[in-house]
Amino acid sequence: MERAAVDICGERPIELVPGSLVVATGIKSQSLAIEGPGTQPGFYADVGEEHNSTTASTKSKVRTVAVMSGLFATLFIAALNATIVSTAVPTISAELRSAAGYAWIGGAYILANTTAAPIWIKLSDIFGRKIVILSAVGLYFVATILCATSLSMRMLIASRALQGVAGGGLIQLVYVIVSDMFSMRDRSLYLGCLEVMWAIAGGTGPVLGGFFTERVSWRWIFWISLPISGTSFLLLFCFLDVYNPRTPLLPGLKAIDWAGSASMLGVMSMLLLGLDFGGATFPWASPTVICLIIFGSLMLFVFLFSEKKLARYPLMPLDIFNARSNVACLVLGFFHDFVTSGRSPLLSGALSAPLSFVTGVSAIATGILIHRTGRYLELIYVGSLLMLLGIGLFNLLSAFSTVPLIVGIEIVAGIGAGLLFEPPMVGLQAHLPRDAIGTSTSTAGFIRSIASCLAIVLGGVVFQNSIGEHAATLQAAGLSPNLVKYLTGNAASANIGMIETIANIKQKVVVRQAFAESLKGIWITCTAMAGGLVISGLFVEKRHLSTVHEETITGIRLEKETVENNGETR
Incomplete structure (x- = not known):
């Protein structure tokens, strides 16, 4: 017997496509048995009372290319913004006459970015992916204009915070939408390509920032994002075809986790501010820093x-943390981003290019391998070992290390880093139900962001304590007290370029040796974290990666109800 699957609202039948499934998460969802072309007897789809359930339709190549181009562009501008501003900060501070706001130009963006990401994902679960990502792109566009036209440091910092709020949504929503669009096997290919955007943004950001600052104006580091974000908005508006739950505003607002959002804002703002202030704005033992860290905890x-x-x-x-494999995947992501974030600032723009290139190529290769074989555990094992080896080899570097040696070590570490970008996410999603994709992705992204922030702060503390111990050595070498203060003070890492201004060759060698020895502590810390990668990878479990696409039907999910009709449960 063949039965048509009819929408509870009676508006239209549910179209079924062979090889596709429907996972509905709508208001007052009900279970309805479906049999017909392309389905198997006994298959159930959850059908919402307030929305029309649809199955995944076959996307045309043009639509897929357009949507992925829009998503790539969206991720690129968010990733670029994290790196393009750094080289322009001294010029911005000088023009706006505010040295006190130096650290906040980047800090406001990172703080807002990390805090807002999970909230954007939950909004997309309630109101739908398309309207939320378009809202995030639109907010980013407006915030970028405000940054470019800022007349004071306070206005710029506030605009950067707003830009960070939007950027947090852009990054995580791109990953969630790609996961929504494709099956587990297929999405691995596109997730691997997304990592290339990070590599390109990381390699070109500082270069573009320096170019615009020196040749045109620092304001162009913001203006350059407008045509890209505008294009991505149009592409997503015209071609992104994902389910729209049309959730009513009032029920949607009631469904928001307000208490969780407020407490998360408290955790992130106080903890990150405390870590950011410590050793820079205030001493670590100051009441301000201690109170921020304690109350944040x-x-x-x-x-x-x-x-x-x-x-x-x-x-x-x-409940994401109930399964051992899920926890292992999240810990893998934490260690991975700690190591990559901890080492990246230590490499100059020229020397970071091979690392970025190799990491991007390795990430693409990883996506292709998972797509073709469905295997990800082996990549986790190999990537962890290569990353441990590569980071460990960084401990061999000295002030006299040759460029070929440095590049060779970067290749080893870069291959390992690229192999580990995607598999932890794939392993996590493979062990969770379809309707948990959004929250699991935001959780993984949140944990990775925390790792990046901790790596930068901890790396700065380790380096600062070490370089400060070389102050007497530098003075004994004949350097002026003012220069020694610049090279060993709180902003020592930002003043590394001053080494090239030293005319005396012997003094320059002494300074280089001091910096090289001070980096040892960071390399040792990163090596220990890379060891954590190897251990946590052993607890990830294998799961079959399906080639069947399941379309995620967003909305508010209430308790399922069983409908009795003529004595038959439907």
Whole structure:
């Protein structure tokens, strides 16, 4: 017997495509047995009372290329913004006459970016992916204009914070939408390509920032994003074809995890501010830093209580952490981003190019291998070992290391880093139900962002403490007290370029040796974290990667109801 699957609202039938499944998460969802062309007897699809369930349709090549181009452009501008501003900060501070705002130009963006990402994902789960990502792109466009036209440091910092709020949504939503569009096997190919955007942004950002600052104006580091973000908005608006739940505004607002959002803002703002202030704006032992870190840590318990007991639709469902393999994948992501973020600032623009290139190529190769073979555990094992080897070899570097040696070590570490960009995410998603893709992706991204922030802060503390111990050696070499202060003070890492201004060759060698020895502590820390990669990778479990695409039907999911009709459960 063949039965048509009819929408509960009676508006239109549910079109079924062979090889596709429907996962509905709508208001008052009900289970309805479906049999017909392309389905198997006994297959159930959840059908929402307030929306029309649809299956994944076959995307045309033109539409797929257009959508992926828009998503690539969206991720690129968000990633570029994290690197293009760094080289322009001294010029911006001088023009706006505010040295005090030096650290906040980048800090405001990172803080807002990290905090806002999970909230954007939950909004997309409630109101739909398309409207939310378009809102994020639009907000980014407006915030970029405000940054480019800023007349004071306060205006620029506020605009950068707004830009960070939008950027946090752009990054995570791109990954979620790609995961929504393709099956587990197919999405691996596109997720690998996304990592190339990070590599390109990381390699070109500082160069473009320096070029615009020196040749045109620092304001062009923001203006350059407008045509890219405008193009991505148009492409996504015209071609992105994902389910729109049309969730009513009031029920949608009620479904937001307000307590979790507020407590997360408290955790991230206080912890990151405390870590950012420590050793720079205020001493680590100052009451300001101690209070920020302590109260930020206490707010973490408030957040966990809210997610466990209060939230009906939590930002970060804690049941993700119930499975050992899931925890291992999240820990892998933490260690990976800690190591990559901890080492990246230590390499100059020219020397970072081979690392970025190799990492990008390795990430693409990883996506192709997973796409063709469906295997990801072996890539985790090999990538972890190569990354441990590469980071360990960085400990051999000295002030006299040759460029070929440095590049050779970067190739080893870069291959390992590229192999580990994607598999932890694939392993996590493979062990979770379809409707958990959004929250699991945002959780992984959140943990990786925390790792990056901690790596930068901890690396700065380790380097600063070490270089400060060489002050007496530099003075004994005959360097002026003012120059020694610049090279060993709180901004020592930012003043590394001053080494080339030293005319005396012997003094220059002494300074280089001091910096090289001070980096040893960071290399040792990163090597220890890379060892954590190897250990955590052993706990990731294998799961079959399906080639069947399941379309995620977003919306508000309530308790399932069983409908009785003529004595038959449907």
